[in-house]
Amino acid sequence: MPINVGAPPAVRPFGPLRGAAADAARSLVASARLAWAIEGNWAEPLYLAAFLIVRPLAFLGLFLAVLSIGGALNVSTIGFVVIGQAVFQIVSAALEGPTHALLDDRERYRTIRYIFATPSSLLPVSVGRSLVKAIIAGFSALIVIGAGVLLGVPMRAGGPDLVLLLTVLPLGLLSVVGLGIVLGGVCVQLRNDAWAYPQAVSSTVFLLCGAIFPPEVLPGPVQSLASVLPITWWIEGLRRALLGTTSPGILGAMPTSELILILAAGTAVIWLFSPRLFIAGIDRAREKGYLDRNTAS
Amino acid sequence: MSESASHAAVHASDIGRVFQAKGGPVTALDSIDLRVEPGELFGVLGPNGAGKSTLIKILSTLLLPTSGAASIFGLDVVTETARVRRIMNLVAGGDFSGYGLLTVREQLAMFAQFYGLPYREGIAKVDAQLASFGLDEIRDRKISALSTGQRQKLNFARSFLNDPWILFLDEPTIGLDVSAARDVRDRVRAFQAEQPGRTVLLTTHYMAEADEMCDRIAIVNHGRILAQGTPTELKRMVQKDTLFIVGIDELPATISMDSLRALPGVLSVAERDDVTDDVSGVGTQTVRLAVGLREDGALGGVISALAAGGAHLREISKSEPTLEEVFVQLVGRGISESDIAIDGA
Amino acid sequence: MVHSVTTRDPAELIGRIHRETNWGFGRRTRHALASVIARAYPRVIGAAREPSWLFFDLVFPILGMCSIVFLLRSRGVDEAWIGSTILATALLSFWISVVWMMGAQFHWERDSGNLLLYITAPVGLGSIALGMAIGGALGVVIRAVIITLAGVLLFGAKYQVADPLLLMLVIVAGVAAMYSLGVCLSSVFLISGREADHLGSLLNEPMQLLGGVYAPVRSMGTVGVVALGILPLAPAIDALRQVAVPQLATTGILPVGIELVILVVMTIIFGVIGRSLLSYIERVGRSGGRLLARAD
Numbered sequence: 001m002p003i004n005v006g007a008p009p010a011v012r013p014f015g016p017l018r019g020a021a022a023d024a025a026r027s028l029v030a031s032a033r034l035a036w037a038i039e040g041n042w043a044e045p046l047y048l049a050a051f052l053i054v055r056p057l058a059f060l061g062l063f064l065a066v067l068s069i070g071g072a073l074n075v076s077t078i079g080f081v082v083i084g085q086a087v088f089q090i091v092s093a094a095l096e097g098p099t100h101a102l103l104d105d106r107e108r109y110r111t112i113r114y115i116f117a118t119p120s121s122l123l124p125v126s127v128g129r130s131l132v133k134a135i136i137a138g139f140s141a142l143i144v145i146g147a148g149v150l151l152g153v154p155m156r157a158g159g160p161d162l163v164l165l166l167t168v169l170p171l172g173l174l175s176v177v178g179l180g181i182v183l184g185g186v187c188v189q190l191r192n193d194a195w196a197y198p199q200a201v202s203s204t205v206f207l208l209c210g211a212i213f214p215p216e217v218l219p220g221p222v223q224s225l226a227s228v229l230p231i232t233w234w235i236e237g238l239r240r241a242l243l244g245t246t247s248p249g250i251l252g253a254m255p256t257s258e259l260i261l262i263l264a265a266g267t268a269v270i271w272l273f274s275p276r277l278f279i280a281g282i283d284r285a286r287e288k289g290y291l292d293r294n295t296a297s
Numbered sequence: 298m299s300e301s302a303s304h305a306a307v308h309a310s311d312i313g314r315v316f317q318a319k320g321g322p323v324t325a326l327d328s329i330d331l332r333v334e335p336g337e338l339f340g341v342l343g344p345n346g347a348g349k350s351t352l353i354k355i356l357s358t359l360l361l362p363t364s365g366a367a368s369i370f371g372l373d374v375v376t377e378t379a380r381v382r383r384i385m386n387l388v389a390g391g392d393f394s395g396y397g398l399l400t401v402r403e404q405l406a407m408f409a410q411f412y413g414l415p416y417r418e419g420i421a422k423v424d425a426q427l428a429s430f431g432l433d434e435i436r437d438r439k440i441s442a443l444s445t446g447q448r449q450k451l452n453f454a455r456s457f458l459n460d461p462w463i464l465f466l467d468e469p470t471i472g473l474d475v476s477a478a479r480d481v482r483d484r485v486r487a488f489q490a491e492q493p494g495r496t497v498l499l500t501t502h503y504m505a506e507a508d509e510m511c512d513r514i515a516i517v518n519h520g521r522i523l524a525q526g527t528p529t530e531l532k533r534m535v536q537k538d539t540l541f542i543v544g545i546d547e548l549p550a551t552i553s554m555d556s557l558r559a560l561p562g563v564l565s566v567a568e569r570d571d572v573t574d575d576v577s578g579v580g581t582q583t584v585r586l587a588v589g590l591r592e593d594g595a596l597g598g599v600i601s602a603l604a605a606g607g608a609h610l611r612e613i614s615k616s617e618p619t620l621e622e623v624f625v626q627l628v629g630r631g632i633s634e635s636d637i638a639i640d641g642a
Numbered sequence: 643m644v645h646s647v648t649t650r651d652p653a654e655l656i657g658r659i660h661r662e663t664n665w666g667f668g669r670r671t672r673h674a675l676a677s678v679i680a681r682a683y684p685r686v687i688g689a690a691r692e693p694s695w696l697f698f699d700l701v702f703p704i705l706g707m708c709s710i711v712f713l714l715r716s717r718g719v720d721e722a723w724i725g726s727t728i729l730a731t732a733l734l735s736f737w738i739s740v741v742w743m744m745g746a747q748f749h750w751e752r753d754s755g756n757l758l759l760y761i762t763a764p765v766g767l768g769s770i771a772l773g774m775a776i777g778g779a780l781g782v783v784i785r786a787v788i789i790t791l792a793g794v795l796l797f798g799a800k801y802q803v804a805d806p807l808l809l810m811l812v813i814v815a816g817v818a819a820m821y822s823l824g825v826c827l828s829s830v831f832l833i834s835g836r837e838a839d840h841l842g843s844l845l846n847e848p849m850q851l852l853g854g855v856y857a858p859v860r861s862m863g864t865v866g867v868v869a870l871g872i873l874p875l876a877p878a879i880d881a882l883r884q885v886a887v888p889q890l891a892t893t894g895i896l897p898v899g900i901e902l903v904i905l906v907v908m909t910i911i912f913g914v915i916g917r918s919l920l921s922y923i924e925r926v927g928r929s930g931g932r933l934l935a936r937a938d
Contacts, residue, residue, distance in 0.1 A: 047840045049840075049844070050840040050841075050843045050844045051840070051843065054844055054847075054848055055843060055844075055846075055847050055848070058847040058848040058850070058851050059847055061851045062847065062850055062851045062855075062856060062857075063713060065851060065856070065857035065861055065862070066710055066713050066714060066856045066857045067713060067716075067717055068857065068861055069714065069717065069719050069723055069857055069858075069861075070714070070717025070718060070719040071717070193694045193695070193697075193698055196698045199702070200698065200701050200702070200705070203701075203702060203705040203706070203709075204705060206705075206709065207705060207708055207709055207712070212709065212713055213709075213712050213713045213715075213716035214716060216716075217712045217715045217716045218712060303656060304652040304653060304656055314931075316931055317930075334652075335652060335655055351931075354931075357762055358761070358762060358928070359758065359761055359762060359927075359928065359934065360928055360931050361928045361929045370655075370656055370659045370660075371656050371659075371660065372660070372663065379764060380660075380663035380664070381663075382762060382763060382764040383662065383663045383665065383764045384659055384662065384663055385762065386762070387758075387759075387762045389755070389758070392755045392758075393754065393755060394754055394755030394756045394758070394759055395754075395756065396684045396688075396756075398684060398687065398688050398691045398692060399684055399687070403683070403684075403687075406680075407680045407681070407683060407684070408680075408759070408763070410673075410676045410677055410679070410680035411677050411680060411681075411759075411760070411763045411764075411765040412763055412764065412765075413665070413669070413673040413676075413764050413765075415672075416676065439691075455759075462659055494655045
């Protein structure tokens with residue numbers, strides 16, 4: 001009787017997943033764990049204070065101080081800014097995250113070539129890093145919302161609208177992560193100031209998406225840009241879920257069902273193209289030898 | 298300060314340096330006494346963590362000693378730092394300092410001002426150093442676009458700008474290819490030859506470099522100087538007797554090893570195992586004898602005895618120990634790749 | 643092998659070397675000034691060499707300015723505030739430069755190896771810091787002018803400057819006080835070690851709030867008054883608003899003359915503290931052995 005001396009049965013942490021799907025899931029989890037260790041920087045208290053608490057609150061204070069120039073603030077105005085500012089913490093982290101993760105891996109840790117040499121795709125790795133950055137930024141968002149509550153912002157009676165929250169939150173998160181990985185695929189091909197481009201995009205989106213002021217104050221042609229951005233409707237959806245009120249102007253005029261539809265359609269369109277664009281960007285970077293490049297040189 | 302100390306280019310007396318680390322105090326230097334004469338090229342050899350860089354940092358005013366005293370041309374490195382800095386310069390290997398946006402010429406011109414040269418004189422010096430180091434063709438290239446070798450040549454050009462009386466070289470040729478390292482060594486020699494009294498203190502991991510360049514060498518380990526002297530003096534420490542290799546076609550049957558050992562002045566004779574095979578096809582090979590002598594003159598007796606027995610002499614060479622052998626004997630181990638890759642304290 | 647061991651009489655050689663190292667007051671002064679100019683040079687030339695730096699140095703402040711302007715317009719405030727916002731953004735670009743190009747500079751210089759060369763050269767760190775400040779300020783002037791022009795073109799702001807000399811004085815005094823504080827920050831950042839970058843972030847947005855950059859410090863009560871006394875941005879912006887936008891003169895917390903005096907006093911005090919801190923870091927660096935060494 002032959003004796004089986006082969007390897008023990010492989011552990012299958014992803015159960016029914018097989019082949020490429022299992023590889024992608026494994027990469028996603030591994031990169032998320034790595035990101036948690038790296039991006040959290042839990043050993044540096046000043047980092048936590050600066051990025052997770054002080055900066056978001058300073059921004060909030062700055063915006064409210066500016067708004068107060070126009071007279072005493074009512075709680076609905078404060079609520080509008082608080083939710084916008086809170087959600088935008090997540091937006092900017094997700095938009096900038098994949099680029100910074102790729103550039104960090106390329107230039108700081110110099111591991112991108114090794115990741116590339118493994119069977120894993122850079123796509124799940126980047127998505128994992130981006131998701132974790134967004135989740136960490138979620139702490140900042142909670143702190144900003146907490147500050148809003150202290151300032152007297154009335155939250156929705158009976159707690160958040162969970163159905164709406166659990167519908168729009170993942171959709172919006174997916175949409176910003178999708179946009180973030182497109183930016184990563186583009187920026188990995190750039191040399192000078194590759195780090196700065198996502199921040200420039202993020203700052204522009206902040207201007208357009210109705211985070212702290214309604215899009216009506218923007219010049220006409222720019223207003224239409226605001227209305228096609230899924231992020232605009234993500235923030236508005238979260239305002240409705242958390243505050244239980246609709247914003248004034250064109251944001252408030254959108255029925256909630258249509259808002260969800262626009263957000264879902266936008267997210268679907270983004271994910272239809274973003275993986276392809278990301279992979280095309282990485283492939284081009286590999287062809288041109290950019291995966292070994294240093295932006296500082 | 299004694300007159301003897303004040304006339305030395307470098308004088309260190311009982312220098313000690315203790316660093317406060319998490320696990321407790323760490324002694325990097327322990328009672329170092331050192332004297333370097335004006336015009337000498339003095340080498341400091343030691344493994345990783347031996348204290349070479351700590352010594353150079355103290356002498357170049359970057360670090361204070363925790364005990365003892367040191368002076369450069371009679372100027373105290375602790376209390377007369379400003380004056381010491383006016384006559385010294387420093388080159389560290391693997392150093393990529395500078396502003397990437399500046400051109401090679403601009404970078405040197407900036408440092409000429411920092412070294413206190415009047416503007417016109419500074420620019421003239423910069424141009425002279427560019428020509429001397431073969432950097433003329435890349436004078437308008439940005440620092441960020443330079444290769445490692447070019448950057449290190451630029452570092453040397455910078456260090457010569459103020460015509461320092463003492464030049465500290467901390468692993469200066471690390472990472473350079475053979476040709477670039479040779480260029481740099483040639484320039485250091487020329488720099489010293491230009492002006493009597495210019496002194497160089499060099500730390501290096503490369504034994505051949507130290508052997509070739511240094512007038513005297515100190516071997517340090519665990520913060521202490523184990524030995525110092527000229528390369529020849531150091532080698533004599535491990536081999537007090539003279540060793541010759543004598544190559545003959547074959548050992549005559551009439552001559553035994555013992556008979557050779559019995560000759561006057563002969564201490565030892567041994568057949569080496571590196572017999573050279575016959576490659577000429579005429580039926581000859583070379584047998585090598587390692588002959589230890591009390592003095593060189595005793596070799597004549599050995600040659601005569603072999604010739605009298607009918608042996609044909611093929612070669613005679615004097616064998617000397619290498620600096621590496623000296624180092625191994627004193628330190629207990631050689632210098633490894635890791636010593637070269639990571640500079641010590 | 644013995645090379646060129648001197649044949650010169652050692653006593654004669656030492657005498658010559660000692661004479662060479664004995665620099666008089668005149669030579670020391672000329673050397674210090676020449677070093678200031680030499681260190682300022684890379685700062686001034688830098689922007690021209692890397693246009694992409696200039697681009698981002700303009701894009702971020704302009705986007706930030708747009709956010710504040712639209713925020714103000716959403717509240718329908720007097721257009722005078724738009725003019726104030728544009729000037730504040732221009733002045734803020736000096737502060738950003740102070741934080742990153744003064745504060746964090748020695749930290750970066752240490753990591754690049756330049757600090758070691760400065761310490762071993764006969765130049766004082768004070769001259770290096772002053773050169774960084776003057777070069778930095780000159781480099782930012784172009785940026786500040788472009789931001790102002792962009793703001794005026796985008797939002798149609800109008801200014802009525804009755805006393806251009808006073809305006810110039812306010813800007814110069816404000817910039818001097820900020821860079822003087824920058825000299826102090828350069829030492830503080832170096833001491834703070836690897837958390838320097840985070841310290842820089844803490845000095846950015848929070849200081850915009852406390853310095854009353856976009857909204858008068860008056861609205862912050864006691865905190866605002868304290869800021870006026872310790873943060874150069876606060877009196878500089880407050881005075882600038884009063885001088886360049888007369889409609890907002892009533893928002894000023896103190897008369898312009900007093901704010902000018904505050905800025906001059908700040909320049910002197912921060913300068914003295916900065917000089918002491920530079921001596922301190924050199925002393926601590928030499929005795930401890932780590933502060934000045936590359937963190938590798």
